[in-house]
Amino acid sequence: MLGIVLMPINWWLEAQKIKWNAAQINEEENFSFKAVLASVFMGVITPNRLGNFLGARRWFQNKEAYTSLNLYANLSQFVSTLVLGGIGLLFLDVIPLDLPSPLLYACIAIALISYFSMPKLRIQQIRWLREYRVEVNPLHRGRLLGLSLFRSFIISMQYTCFLLSFNVGEFHTFLLWSMVYYFYLTLIPSWFLNRLIVRESLALILFLPLLENSIGIVFSSLLIWILNLGVPAVFGAYYTVKQKAYDSTTT
Template sequence: MSKRTLLVLRIAVFIAACAFLYVRLGRDGAGLQRLFAWFTYAHSPWSALVPVVLLMLLNWSIEALKWRVLVREVERMPFVRAFAAVVAGTSIGLITPNRVGEFAGRVLFLRPDHRVRGAFATLLGSIAQFVVTVLVGALFLFLFPLDFVDQEPGALWPVVRWCALLIGGATVFLYFSPGTLERVFLAVPWSRRFERQVRVLGAFGGQRLTVVATLSGLRYAVFTLQFAWLLHTVGAVPWSTACARVPVIFLVTTLIPTTALTELGVRGSVTDTLVSGGDPVGVVVSSILIWAVNIALPALVGSLILLVARIRTESPDAG
């Protein structure tokens, strides 16, 4: 990748991220009005918001540690650069379906000849996070049946439970059998050109995979606490209800394909449907706040990081 191409990419990502945020927020005028009203009339809005922002920093710090573990065999990376990489990745993730583009922003911080291997290693981290989200969500569906489970669309929830368990179980198998995942990739014709890079998956042993899965679980606990805290403090939802519903909300929103333009609406609709016993307006505001703090703010900061970060266009030993 030439320096000119990289510069164009940086500027394009920054403009696209800003445009997506502008369009997304512009399309949800009613939600913004509710958010501004909450800031205006709430007794102490910052006492609810500051812990969420601090937990967001902890969330991305855990993700940076996880990414360092994932790419350790590819390239050694200081924590600060790893943190910048994962935050920068959110800016590209913002403009891709289900934020699948996050890995692209991260691997730019690796040496050019390490980026493809780094992308495949990063994939295991995404699988680990997916496994935790699906299995915990399915478990909570079994432990805490929804209030309307015997009504429409309640008849669908048993299907969702078992499908989530099956999907989660299959993904667990792939995650802890990276050699199988490697063979799956190599069975796809277009991926054979990256055979040497795909082999990085086979270098992951059980101990390192367990560490990555544990960090994924810690990260999941952090953003579950974030959302439950907002539902309780802003939406007046009882703690027990908030903690029981948040994993199900994450499960449903993970399984529904979304883009940056639809994610906020989908999350808000799912939250409004699944959460009862609180202030409906506060519940909607909680959904907007969690999106703004965990996605919009990091994406905006990440796009700025991409503009100013030192990103190599050729390997040190090139030429």
Template sequence: MILEKLCKEQIIFDQNKQKLNRNFKIIVNYFLGPVLFVWISVSLYNQVKQQPDLPNAWLQVKQAFYGANSWMLWLGILLMPVNWGLEAYKWYLLVNKLQPFSFSKAYESVLSGLSLAMNTPNRVGEYGGRIVYLQPQNRLKGVALTLVSSVGQLLITLVCGLVALLLMRKQIQLVQLDGNHLSGILLQVFLWSVLFFIGITALFFFRMQLLAKMLQWIPWLKEKLAFATVLDYLNNKTYYSILFYSFLRFVVFALQYVLIWQALRVNLPWWEGFWSIALIFLVMAIVPSFAIADVGIRGKVAIAIIGVFSANTLAILAGSVLVWLLNLVLPALVGSLLLLSIKIFKER
């Protein structure tokens, strides 16, 4: 009787736990994200409204599509498929260690992953969208490969961000947060924190396989981490290739920003522009965000950093929104259409 009672209580506990987890996800995805989006949008609106000569700034934004510098805007737009093509090639290199996979299929799976990522914190849903293109027995192993690609991109972002911190110390101290300039001490703490995270990320990236094997010595983790055996197929050449293409993608992404901002008449020098964008990426990599609020957070960070070089707040924000639409929203819409043709579970 006692055992039966305990079993029933455990079942009730598990059911309540699942219900709480489900409710928590609903709150996070459908309440917290939109609230954050509204709050940031109002803040950005107030910043744009305070810009001097706002009608002229609007005119410059419109002229970006057909003015003398419009080629920069269109080149930035054309770089979108290149950006995701590099990410698809990284995925193609990794998945072919597991099963035969074409580049076109890799491109489709990356876009499909992006469509699911739009509704999850820090775009974690991207994993699920990619692995549905794999054979059922390989899908869990695909999670480990997706992790390799993501961590490689993160490592490049952190390293470039650190270089930007070192090269632009004077400019960074001019950045204002809530009306206050960043202190030298705070900047120093941030710099050492980034350096620490680079060390941890690099160790995890290059020793992911060893870490998985060490954790498998823990009995209750052994079966759960069995899918990580796919990492045995990766050699140092593969890891360095992932870093190389991650860096190329970083450059393309940064170039999109610089080109579009130049077309929108943001007075941003090319060299400072590249490293300023590296700082924006660094902050975005560290700050947790929801896809719906991502554009707002990106806009606020861009205004704070690029505002050191240009007072054209409207153009800075417009460029950030345009890049967000091009690189996230548009590919996600295409990916959602591609997902319609995928059968997640095979018919028997």
């Protein structure tokens, strides 16, 4: 039950990132939760959710600037997953590929340093992202990262709750393993439906040594995908098509 209750919190956190980015380009009045749903839809059907900006950008006038900020928001989510996953690996004392632990945490530290030291984004090669710059001030970077850390933690809690609904175990152990699960999942490339098959396979690899209910593991992974991505993506597809039709009539 708690996993379902956390679903709207997850959506709200995603909405806040889009709203904060809109504020950076003085377009708060154009923010709409429809943009959030459209963003989820485009993220689901593009590799590693990189196309999520394509859904939300239709609601803003300065599409290029918003896209730049959204890419930075994506980076904050990526870094937050690495940080929480690193915490999980530290407490569980499980280091992937037998890497020296200092090397692993040095890579995470480099990711954090790079996130805060990147002064600006500039993309020149892609036609619809050409020749613009957006300054991302340190306060906005910190807020995005803090929000992303909270969102990653909420998602891990959701997955933990679903696992515990089908299995018996300690909450904090499952939570740490859930953080590690998303750590690995983030590093695995995806091409369609946000790693729908890969998610279940990875979940079985990580959790079968801890749990006996393989069906519960797979169902938990499917359930969190349906609630966090599948359901909003359906609504997002509708609003994307509707907004595209509206844009066509006004141009």
